[in-house]
Amino acid sequence: MICVERTVGLFVLLLFAAACSKNDGQEPSKASDVFEVPAHFPPPVYHVGEVGIGSGGFELGKRLFYDSRLSRDGTISCGSCHAQVHAFADHSSALSVGIDGNISKRNAPALTNLAWYPDFMWDGGINHIEVMPIAPLTDPNEMDNDLSELVNYLQQNTAYPDEFEEVFGSKQIDSQKILLAIAAFQGSIVSYRSKYDDYLTGQSQLSALEMDGKNIFEAQCSSCHSGVLLTDFSFRNNGLDSTFADAGRATITQNEADMGKFKVPSLRNVSLTNPYMHDGRIPTLRQVLDHYSEGIVESKTLDESLRDGLALTEAEKDALVAFLQTLTDYELLGDSRFHEP
Ligand code: HEC
Ligand code: HEC
Known part of the structure; x- marks a missing residue:
């Protein structure tokens, strides 16, 4: 199964093992305290249980989403460009400002109902929710980090290894777990109460x-x-x-x-x-x-x-x-x- 059409080839292979499980039409179920499929929505694209990995994954993913130390110089988090008060879009500028004041190529979209998205990005260049975070984490105009350095950094942090253990049963951090946790958080943002x-x-x-x-x-x-x-x-x-x-x-x-x-x-x-x-x-x-x-x-x-x-x-x-x-x-x-x- 191919889950990505561009971005970092090397990591793509690593991700396939546990991750790729788009919904084949089976009924979704309530899988965490956070994610519930609204009654008036169609079934999501992803098996919610596997994207959600329980509410623990959600909490860890949220910490990662808002942690600017995930960027190369510690200044930019996902939340810098995706603000909750704007439905997780970037309201501050037409083209978002990332690391070193670099300007991203496009406008940062809102992040809601992503569990229903068959493709991500304005050009659909990424087609799986769990691969999605690689792009901003490594994009030189966004967070410009290296995934193996990010893993090392988190592994040496005083709190993260224990948090990963709670969710994944082991203190060993790897890039796939990071992506799964962020997917759990971003995939749980459901807008259905307008x-x-x-x-x-x-x-x-x-x-x-x-x-x-x-x-x-x-x-x-x-x-x-x-x-x-x-x-x-x-x-x-x-x-x-x-x-x-x-x-x-x-x-x-x-x-x-x-x-x-x-x-x-x-x-x-x-x-x-x-x-x-x-x-x-x-x-x-x-x-x-x-x-x-x-x-x-x-x-x-x-x-x-x-x-x-x-x-x-x-x-x-x-x-x-x-x-x-x-x-x-x-x-x-x-x-x-x-x-x-
Ligand atoms: C033929 C398909 C099509 C139709 C019909 C259409 N849109 Fe769109 N709309 C698009 C596409 C594609 C984009 C994104 C284009 C881009 O950014 O290059 C878009 C973008 C938008 C946006 C910007 C959203 C954002 O987050 O940036 C708004 C608002 C919008 N459309 C409203 C409307 C309204 C209101 C109508 C009817 C009056 C309409 N559209 C009809 C295809 C369509
Ligand atoms: C510097 C600003 C910036 C940062 C930081 C950033 N993003 Fe984005 N995000 C963008 C822009 C710009 C796009 C649109 C890119 C494109 O379409 O080519 C985008 C697109 C996305 C999309 C696709 C949405 C859709 O409608 O297809 C997701 C999901 C997303 N970002 C999640 C994240 C996550 C998770 C992080 C942190 C790991 C993050 N972003 C960090 C600016 C940012």
């Missing part, structure tokens, strides 16, 4: 304006931003450019037909994850709607459904913004289980 969810489960009503927005959304947007996860996980070109500084999906497939295509992002908590698009070029939701309505740029790979623009009236834009705001999950933002320890 006003829109309460509407779907019959616990709340939408206002007339929000309802209008929902209807427009279903007609104009949900062919790509579909279902409760608000994405179909396909790769599309939504008309930002005529030539592509970032080849997007084609970086991975080397296929001309994928030039300028990026993963359709989930719109959960979207009112808090600005700036928008793979490079954070659009500051506000209103401007995103202006883009779809009046700003679509022609190119060979532009999605057919957007070729003529979506021609939204100002009133339709108001309604859409009101609907998009119902996707904010305030419970998640304040959920102390995910706070920095």
Whole structure:
């Protein structure tokens, strides 16, 4: 089984043994105190039990996620670019600032409902949740660490060996255990308690304006931003450019037909994850709607459904913004289980 399409070849092999177990359609179960599949969600891609490795793995993963000592110079943690108050997106800049003030290539997306993601990154270059953390840990623009040095560091720490023992039954730390624990934490961040969810489960009503927005959304947007996860996980070109500084999906497939295509992002908590698009070029939701309505740029790979623009009236834009705001999950933002320890 292949779990990664780019990043560090050497480590990839080590990971396969215990890790790769995407869901083959069996019913998931409640596997930890933290992760529960919401009743109105489809089954997740990963067997939750194995991603979750119990709540112990979650706690260890949380410590690692927020520990800046995991970066080469001890200054940057996962949480530096993925902040809970912004649904684990980076709100501070279009392109995130990593180690030594280096600028990352793309905008840091929100991290919610990752257990449902078949692919990660804007170009889908990583396709397993447990391999995912290698990229930021080693990327020279993010944390720029070396996995074997990281293992040594954690092994010499006064607290970590005992914590690994609690979860994995041995004080011996290796890169696979580090990745499993981080996967347990990030895979447990589930956003399912927004006003829109309460509407779907019959616990709340939408206002007339929000309802209008929902209807427009279903007609104009949900062919790509579909279902409760608000994405179909396909790769599309939504008309930002005529030539592509970032080849997007084609970086991975080397296929001309994928030039300028990026993963359709989930719109959960979207009112808090600005700036928008793979490079954070659009500051506000209103401007995103202006883009779809009046700003679509022609190119060979532009999605057919957007070729003529979506021609939204100002009133339709108001309604859409009101609907998009119902996707904010305030419970998640304040959920102390995910706070920095
Ligand atoms: C310097 C900022 C920065 C740091 C630190 C960072 N990330 Fe990210 N993260 C990003 C950016 C930028 C992307 C998008 C990269 C891309 O698509 O090429 C991303 C993407 C991701 C994704 C994919 C989300 C999706 O929608 O596909 C996950 C998961 C993730 N990061 C987890 C982590 C974890 C875990 C850590 C710590 C080990 C971490 N990140 C550290 C900036 C950062
Ligand atoms: C043809 C598929 C498609 C349709 C239709 C579509 N989108 Fe998108 N949307 C995308 C893709 C692909 C991206 C990411 C593009 C990129 O960053 O290069 C995106 C990005 C976004 C973003 C930015 C999210 C973020 O986290 O950066 C918002 C907001 C958004 N779309 C809202 C909408 C709304 C509202 C509609 C309907 C008016 C809509 N989209 C219609 C494919 C689509």
